[in-house]
Amino acid sequence: MRNHIKLGxxxxxxxxxxxxxxxxxxxxxxxxxxxxxxxNRNKTRRLPEDVxxxxxxxxxxxxxxxxxxxxxxxxDAAFEIVSTALRNRKAVVTANKKMIAEHFEELFxxxxxxxxxxxxxxxxxxxxxxxxxxxxxxxxxxLNSVEGIFNGxxxxxxxxxxxxxxxxxxxxxxxxxxxxxxxxxRLDVEGFDPKFKLSIVLTHAFGIFIKPKDIFHYGIQxxxxxxxxxxxxxGYKIKLVASCRKIEDKIYAAVLPKFVRPDDKLYNVDLEYNxxxxxxxxxxxxxxxxxGAGSYPTGSAVLSDISALxxxxxxxxxxxxxxxxxxxxxNFAIDVFVRYKQGEIxxxxxxxxxxxxxxxxxxxxxxxxxxxxxxxxADWLRRDDVNIILLPEAIPQEIQVLExxxxxx
Amino acid sequence: MRNHIKLGxxxxxxxxxxxxxxxxxxxxxxxxxxxxxxxNRNKTRRLPEDVxxxxxxxxxxxxxxxxxxxxxxxxDAAFEIVSTALRNRKAVVTANKKMIAEHFEELFxxxxxxxxxxxxxxxxxxxxxxxxxxxxxxxxxxLNSVEGIFNGxxxxxxxxxxxxxxxxxxxxxxxxxxxxxxxxxRLDVEGFDPKFKLSIVLTHAFGIFIKPKDIFHYGIQxxxxxxxxxxxxxGYKIKLVASCRKIEDKIYAAVLPKFVRPDDKLYNVDLEYNxxxxxxxxxxxxxxxxxGAGSYPTGSAVLSDISALxxxxxxxxxxxxxxxxxxxxxNFAIDVFVRYKQGEIxxxxxxxxxxxxxxxxxxxxxxxxxxxxxxxxADWLRRDDVNIILLPEAIPQEIQVLExxxxxx
Numbered sequence: 001m002r003n004h005i006k007l008g009x010x011x012x013x014x015x016x017x018x019x020x021x022x023x024x025x026x027x028x029x030x031x032x033x034x035x036x037x038x039x040n041r042n043k044t045r046r047l048p049e050d051v052x053x054x055x056x057x058x059x060x061x062x063x064x065x066x067x068x069x070x071x072x073x074x075x076d077a078a079f080e081i082v083s084t085a086l087r088n089r090k091a092v093v094t095a096n097k098k099m100i101a102e103h104f105e106e107l108f109x110x111x112x113x114x115x116x117x118x119x120x121x122x123x124x125x126x127x128x129x130x131x132x133x134x135x136x137x138x139x140x141x142x143l144n145s146v147e148g149i150f151n152g153x154x155x156x157x158x159x160x161x162x163x164x165x166x167x168x169x170x171x172x173x174x175x176x177x178x179x180x181x182x183x184x185x186r187l188d189v190e191g192f193d194p195k196f197k198l199s200i201v202l203t204h205a206f207g208i209f210i211k212p213k214d215i216f217h218y219g220i221q222x223x224x225x226x227x228x229x230x231x232x233x234x235g236y237k238i239k240l241v242a243s244c245r246k247i248e249d250k251i252y253a254a255v256l257p258k259f260v261r262p263d264d265k266l267y268n269v270d271l272e273y274n275x276x277x278x279x280x281x282x283x284x285x286x287x288x289x290x291x292g293a294g295s296y297p298t299g300s301a302v303l304s305d306i307s308a309l310x311x312x313x314x315x316x317x318x319x320x321x322x323x324x325x326x327x328x329x330x331n332f333a334i335d336v337f338v339r340y341k342q343g344e345i346x347x348x349x350x351x352x353x354x355x356x357x358x359x360x361x362x363x364x365x366x367x368x369x370x371x372x373x374x375x376x377x378a379d380w381l382r383r384d385d386v387n388i389i390l391l392p393e394a395i396p397q398e399i400q401v402l403e404x405x406x407x408x409x
Numbered sequence: 410m411r412n413h414i415k416l417g418x419x420x421x422x423x424x425x426x427x428x429x430x431x432x433x434x435x436x437x438x439x440x441x442x443x444x445x446x447x448x449n450r451n452k453t454r455r456l457p458e459d460v461x462x463x464x465x466x467x468x469x470x471x472x473x474x475x476x477x478x479x480x481x482x483x484x485d486a487a488f489e490i491v492s493t494a495l496r497n498r499k500a501v502v503t504a505n506k507k508m509i510a511e512h513f514e515e516l517f518x519x520x521x522x523x524x525x526x527x528x529x530x531x532x533x534x535x536x537x538x539x540x541x542x543x544x545x546x547x548x549x550x551x552l553n554s555v556e557g558i559f560n561g562x563x564x565x566x567x568x569x570x571x572x573x574x575x576x577x578x579x580x581x582x583x584x585x586x587x588x589x590x591x592x593x594x595r596l597d598v599e600g601f602d603p604k605f606k607l608s609i610v611l612t613h614a615f616g617i618f619i620k621p622k623d624i625f626h627y628g629i630q631x632x633x634x635x636x637x638x639x640x641x642x643x644g645y646k647i648k649l650v651a652s653c654r655k656i657e658d659k660i661y662a663a664v665l666p667k668f669v670r671p672d673d674k675l676y677n678v679d680l681e682y683n684x685x686x687x688x689x690x691x692x693x694x695x696x697x698x699x700x701g702a703g704s705y706p707t708g709s710a711v712l713s714d715i716s717a718l719x720x721x722x723x724x725x726x727x728x729x730x731x732x733x734x735x736x737x738x739x740n741f742a743i744d745v746f747v748r749y750k751q752g753e754i755x756x757x758x759x760x761x762x763x764x765x766x767x768x769x770x771x772x773x774x775x776x777x778x779x780x781x782x783x784x785x786x787a788d789w790l791r792r793d794d795v796n797i798i799l800l801p802e803a804i805p806q807e808i809q810v811l812e813x814x815x816x817x818x
Contacts, residue, residue, distance in 0.1 A: 022691045025551060028731040127692035129546040136545070136722075137530075137538040137713050142435060265698070268677065282431045282709035283536035283699060289674070290695035300691035304546050311725065313545075322437040 003066070003310050005031035008059030008090075010081055011071035012038050012045060012052070014179045015095055015122070018299025019069065020047075029307045034065050039072070060084050067091045067309055069302060073183050075099040086110040086118060093305040095122030095298055098187070101196035105209040108317060117314030122301035124197045125150055125274040127290040129304070131315070134204040138280060139318040145245035146205050148276035149269050150194035150255075152293025153181040154220055154240045157189075159270040161228060162237050168223065180272045180293035191219035191240060191255045198242040198253055202328075205244060206251055207319030210328050216376050217255035222387040226363040227339055231259055231389075238389060239266050247398055250329035254372060258390035259337070265289075330373040332396035339365040341385035350374045352399070367391065371399055412475070412719050414440035417468030417499075419490055420480035421447050421454060421461070423588045424504055424531070427708025428478065429456075438716045443474050448481075469493050476718055478711060479503040482592050488512050495519040495527060502714040504531030504707055507596070510605035514618040517726060526723030531710035533606045534559055534683040536699040538713070540724070543613040547689060548727040554654035555614050557685035558678050559603035559664075561702025562590040563629055563649045566598075568679040570637060571646050577632065589681045589702035600628035600649060600664045607651040607662055611737075614653060615660055616728030619737050625785050626664035631796040635772040636748055640668055640798075647798060648675050656807055659738035663781055667799035668746070674698075739782040741805035748774040750794035759783045761808070776800065780808055 009016060016036070023031065036052050037059050038045070045052065059065055060081070068085040070078050075098040082099065085092045087110065094100065100107060100120055111118050121131050125148070134146070149155050153175045160171035172189070175181045187193045195217040202210050220240055231238050236259040244253040260267045265287045269275030274292025279285050291297035333352050340346060341363060348354070354368035380386055418425060425445070432440065445461050446468050447454070454461065468474055469490070477494040479487050484507040491508065494501045496519065503509065509516060509529055520527050530540050534557070543555070558564050562584045569580035581598070584590045596602045604626040611619050629649055640647050645668040653662040669676045674696045678684030683701025688694050700706035742761050749755060750772060757763065763777035789795055 018691075025690070028548060028727070127695060129542055132546060133538055133542070136717065137541060139437060139713075139716055265677075268674075280709070281434070282427075282705040282712075284706060286536060286697070286699035288695070288697055291693050296691040297693065300689070303691075304548075307548055308545065316720065318437070 008065035018295030119305035127297035152272035417474035427704030528714035536706035561681035
C-alpha cells in the first residue's frame, strides 16, 4: 500500500524548478504539489500565481499537505521551517546541507520524538545515493573510510583550470552561470559545503554526530599558478577531497585539496561530477560517481526521497544505534605540500617531519607531516600567500603510532 | 524492532565460507548460523562436524530457522531448495544468478503468494548494490539504460591479456585459482553469467521478466591475437559488456565484447572489478564500481541482504507494477567489428551497412551495422574462426528509424 503524497514546497529556485520538471515527467510516483511558498513577491515565475503563497503557515498548517519539501537558501529560515514541519508531524525532504549539518542532532531527535521521517539524499552529492547506501547497504559491513569529491562547483572550477587553463575567477563565474555554485560562493570555494556533507556522511557511516565547526577544512581559495604547475609536472590533478576514516576507535575527518594520481578513481571525476570511494573490509573499495550539482540531478534526488516516502521509508540511523565508542580525533598526522610566498614563515615546530624543502625568490614549499590539530590552530595557514595540499594517497596516521616507530624527531 | 535471524545455509564453498568469515567479524548484525547443509561427506571442513548436515529437510523444515541462505552451485537443486523454502514461509537469500534468471517469474510469484522475501544482491555484480539501487533509488526516475561489466572472471582474464600479455588459458587458470570463475568456466567465458545478471537487472530496471534464452549474448571465447592487436593500435581495451536500454517502448538487451576508449568509465574497471553505468534523464549518467567476484565481496553482499531482512526489507518490484508497455525487441541495429579467418564467409545480406573491409592472408575483418535479430540467427557467428566486438560508444538504433533516415541501402 503506497501513501499518496501531497507536497508543500518551500522555494522555487534552481532545485525547486528542477523538482517541478522532474515530477512532471515522471508517471510512476504518486505525488502532487499542493502549494509552493516563495519569498520574493516581485519575481516573475513560470507557473500560475495561485500555485504560490508567501505565507509559510499556509503550508505548515495545511492538513491537506503531508510532506514538506524545503529547498530555500537561508539555512536559519530552513531550520525553522523543517523543525516546525516535523513538530506538526509532516514528513520532510530537504537538500539543505548547511541546515542539516548545523542542527543534525536536534533534527534526529525531532524525528524520534514525533515519529516522522526527514530525508535528505539531495543534500549529499546531489544525484549520488550515498546516504541511502551507507544507511542500507553498508550497515553491516566493517566500513573503513569514505572519501570523495563532494562539491560540484569547486570540481568544475578545478577541471576548467586544469583542462583549459582558465583562471580562477572566470572558472568560478562559469560555475555560477551553470547553477552549480552556492549563492555565497565562499561556501564552496573555502570548503564549507563539502564539510557540511562530510558531517552528514559521518553520521550515516560511523554513527556519530559531529558539528561542522569541529571538522578541519581548507579550500581552494589560495590555489596559485605555482601549485598548478607543480601538480602538472608530477602528472597530478588537484581535487578538493572530503575524507573520513576509522582508525581503531578514532575517526579522522577533514576537507583538504589533494594531489591525485591518474590511477586514483577520483582523477577522472571532472566538471560538476562528484565521486565517492568507500572502503570496507569485505567488499573492499567501491566507487560511486554522478553529477554533484545542478537543478536536475538535485531535483532527481529530492524526488527519489519523495518516492521513498510513498513506501514509508525512513532513515534508521543504524550505525548510531549500533556503535558507541567512536569519536572524532584531530591527533592524526597527514602528509602535506605547503606552498608559501616569503621566507621562513612556517614554524618548524608545527611539523612532525619535513621531508623536502624548496625555495625561490617568488615561491617556496615544503613537504612534510603535520597533525590535524596543529593545522587547526596554525595562524600561518590563514595567510593568503600560503596554500596546503594533501599528498596523493596520504593516509592519516595516529601520532602515537608514529612516536612508537620513531618517525618523530 | 529488528528481527532476530536464524540462518540455515546451503553450501560451504567459496561464497559460503566468505559469508561465515564476514558474519563472524561483524557485530552489528543480529544473525546466527544454526546449520549448514553440504553434499560431499568426504570433504574436510574447517568447522566442527555438528554444524553440518547432509539432509536438506533439517534446514527446510526446521522451525528454528527463519532464513535460508542458498549458496550451492547446482542451479536446479538450488531452485528446489529456494522454492521449497519460500513455500515453507522462510525468507531466502541467494547469490545464484543462473537459478534466479531461469526461474525469475516463478520466484516472483512465490514471494507474492507466500508473503516472504527473496533477496539476491550477491547474484548481481557481487559487492555492488545494483539491485537495491535500481529498486529503491531509480524507481521514480526516467531510466534510459544500464550498462556494464557484469562478470569478474572474464574481466580478470581480459585485464591480464591486455596488461601482461598473458595468453587466454593462463589468464583463465589464474582467475579460477583466485576463486573468481564459475565452476563451469564456459558460463563466464561464453557470456552466460553476465546474461543471467542482465536478465535480473532488466526486471528491476524496467519491470519486465525476460528469459535468458531470449537475450542475445556472445562471449570472449574466440578472442584472437589479431583482435587484441587491433584494439591496442586504436588505444582501446576490450571488455565484455552487458547492456540494456529503453528506446521508446522497446527494450534492447545484449551481452557482447566491446572496444572501450580511455574516456569510457568502463576502461579503468580492471581485474575482478565490475562497473555499471546508469543513465537516466534527470540524474544523467551515474557510475558504480566494485569487486564483482570473490568470496568476501559476494559474502558481504549476502550478509547485507541478511541484515536487510532484520529490518523487514523486501523487493517491491516497483517497476513491474508501474510499467506495462515495455517489451524486449531484437529489431535494433548495432555497429560491430567482425573478424574472420577465411575468404567470404559473411553473407552481405546479413548486414545493414558495411563501412570498412580489410582482408589479408590470415585475418580479415569488416566493420558494419547489423541487427541483433540477424546476429541471433547467424550460423557464421558460431564458427570458431569468427569473432565480433561492439564498436566503442555504439548505440543501438531502431531499424525502422534507420530506414526513415535513409541509412539502409
